[in-house]
Amino acid sequence: MMQERYCPHCGVVLATRIGPPDSGWGEILVCENNECRYFLDSDKDIRYKPGDSPLGCRYAEDCEADFRPFNLLAFRGMSSN
Ligand SMILES: [Zn+2]
Secondary structure, eight states: OOOOOBOTTTOOBOEEEEOOTTTTOOEEEEOOOTTOHHHHHHHHHOSOOOTTOOEEEEEEEEGGGTSEEEEEEEESOSSOO
């Protein structure tokens, strides 16, 4: 039973996800809040943007590495206004 962990940027409970098969990750925790500042600001930090690809980085933690934080590449704007 894993304790709940919270995003340090927006305070929502991190969602448990299984990493992509080729990523080498096991269980990861992800902030899935589309309003999270970390996520919203990530488009300024990201170094490469293929075209206008709406890529951003979500805050995530690696459960198998003592909850080490990392950037989870994710598509932005999944829900268009
Ligand atoms: Zn967050």
